[in-house]
Amino acid sequence: MQLDTPNLSYIKELADGDAEFEASLITILKKELPKEKEAFIESVQNKNYQNSAEHVHKIKHKISILGLEKSYSFAISFEEELKKGNPKRYETFLSILQKMEEFLMKI
Amino acid sequence: MKCIIVDDEAAARAITKQLCKKIEKLTISEEFDNAIDAIKYLNTNEVDLIFLDIHMPAFSGFDFIQTLKNPPQIILTTSDRNFALDAFEYDCVIDYLVKPITPERFAKAVDRIKDRNATVAKPEETTPSTSGDTKAVGNDLYVNIDRRLVKINIPDICLIEAKGDYIKIKAEDKNYVVHSTLKKIEEKLPSHLFLKVHRSYIINTTKIVDIEDNSVLIKQDVIPVSRANRKELMQRLNLL
Numbered sequence: 452m453q454l455d456t457p458n459l460s461y462i463k464e465l466a467d468g469d470a471e472f473e474a475s476l477i478t479i480l481k482k483e484l485p486k487e488k489e490a491f492i493e494s495v496q497n498k499n500y501q502n503s504a505e506h507v508h509k510i511k512h513k514i515s516i517l518g519l520e521k522s523y524s525f526a527i528s529f530e531e532e533l534k535k536g537n538p539k540r541y542e543t544f545l546s547i548l549q550k551m552e553e554f555l556m557k558i
Numbered sequence: 559m560k561c562i563i564v565d566d567e568a569a570a571r572a573i574t575k576q577l578c579k580k581i582e583k584l585t586i587s588e589e590f591d592n593a594i595d596a597i598k599y600l601n602t603n604e605v606d607l608i609f610l611d612i613h614m615p616a617f618s619g620f621d622f623i624q625t626l627k628n629p630p631q632i633i634l635t636t637s638d639r640n641f642a643l644d645a646f647e648y649d650c651v652i653d654y655l656v657k658p659i660t661p662e663r664f665a666k667a668v669d670r671i672k673d674r675n676a677t678v679a680k681p682e683e684t685t686p687s688t689s690g691d692t693k694a695v696g697n698d699l700y701v702n703i704d705r706r707l708v709k710i711n712i713p714d715i716c717l718i719e720a721k722g723d724y725i726k727i728k729a730e731d732k733n734y735v736v737h738s739t740l741k742k743i744e745e746k747l748p749s750h751l752f753l754k755v756h757r758s759y760i761i762n763t764t765k766i767v768d769i770e771d772n773s774v775l776i777k778q779d780v781i782p783v784s785r786a787n788r789k790e791l792m793q794r795l796n797l798l
Contacts, residue, residue: 460659465576472576479568508613509567512637515658516569 452525452543457517457554476516481555485511488548495538504533507544514547515555522547559670560604563589564596565611565623565635574609574635577664581647584668593622605630607671612636612645623648633667635659640704642735646726653722667722699746701727701736710734713751716765717776718743719760726777755783755791763794 458471466473491506491555511526561584564749565571578584587605590596594617610632612619615749619636628709629650637657637729640670653667670706699715701706720740727734727743736743742753745761755762755774759781767775772788774781783791 456754465573465661469576472572476569476572476576479572483568485748505613506639512567512657513569515637516573539583 454521454523454547454550455521457519457551459558460518461516477555477558480513480516484510484548484552484555485538487513488552492545495541498538500538501532502538504511506531507533509547513551517551519547552558559583559606560585560587561607561609562587562596562599562605564593564614564619565589565609566591566614567611570611570635571657577659577661578609580661581665581668588685591652593617593619596622596624603727608632609629610634612641613638613713620644620648623650626650631671634767639737642724644737647733648725653677654724667767670722699743701734703734708734712747713762713764715747715752715762717762717779717781718760727732728777753787753791755781755787758782763791766795769795 462473462476465476487506487510491503491510494500494502494506507526507530511523511530512522514526525540525543525547528539532538532540561578563571563574563586564758565574571591575586578586587603588599589595590599593614598695607630610619610622613636614622619634620641623632629648631652632648632650633653633655634645635655635657639656642654645651652670655663655667663675679747692777697712699710699712701710702708710727710729710796712720715728716728718740719726719728723736724735724736725738725743727736740754740758740760743766744754747760747761751762751764752760755765765776767777767782769775769791771787772783774783774791
């Protein structure tokens with residue numbers, strides 16, 4: 452799957468020039484995403500796929516905040532697959548998270 | 559208007575707060591990352607509106623609503639469209655926002671709060687009916703629910719209520735929540751049976767139990783009738 456590139460369009464639309472909000476939201480994302488990623492990986496390793504689906508559900512909001520439309524659609528399907536006990540596309544989802552983390556680190 | 563935010567995701571709370579900032583009448587008095595703390599707060603504090611996430615660990619948004627004796631108005635926020643049907647089972651739920659929430663969609667949800675209050679205070683100021691071209695399509699209406707076309711028997715429909723981007727169709731045995739507008743469904747319903755009596759309601763006139771000054775009783779639902787639509791409603795009735 453060709454991954455799309457994160458962007459700040461949605462955050463800037465919400466901020467509407469409010470630099471303080473922009474910085475604060477990015478700080479929250481930098482703090483929350485690694486924790487959610489870790490919890491997701493752990494649930495997959497424990498084969499607790501229902502729990503993994505819950506984590507994907509939570510993370511997919513962050514995917515949309517960073518303007519990743521294709522990845523968001525992927526996350527919706529992946530969440531459903533996990534609910535059915537199928538973690539096959541785990542690596543693709545991890546690469547999306549990796550890309551988001553790298554993007555946030557650079558800001 | 560005093561509001562609280564209940565969402566386990568800090569980023570979501572920050573976004574809701576930012577969206578509220580732009581609406582003068584909204585004041586965020588507290589925010590909670592879990593439903594239990596919010597319930598404790600509501601035991602001793604009154605609020606006008608709750609922005610509530612559905613998907614929270616241990617205690618979901620729906621569990622939360624069920625614990626409230628007199629719930630204030632609630633705007634649900636979720637990353638999942640699939641809960642819309644459940645959401646509108648609760649009268650206190652005035653809108654259902656799918657994340658990521660845009661400022662435009664948020665403003666529309668907030669307008670619904672204003673509209674409700676205005677309707678309660680001054681029912682005569684509601685918008686006149688716009689009963690345009692309606693057409694009968696046999697006895698069946700097909701609605702799209704979760705990518706399935708579900709058949710509804712038109713004469714069984716008691717009423718239709720507008721709920722933000724959705725409409726709630728109350729039929730004899732079942733309710734349906736559909737992503738559509740009153741205007742669209744009005745065009746598909748036979749005009750001799752159905753009448754828009756309020757900006758948020760279309761009723762099946764054959765299902766009326768009784769009528770008061772500015773409301774009708776349809777089964778157990780009291781439906782407001784705006785002054786502008788009352789005349790047309792009365793003309794339809796076989797009055798003694």
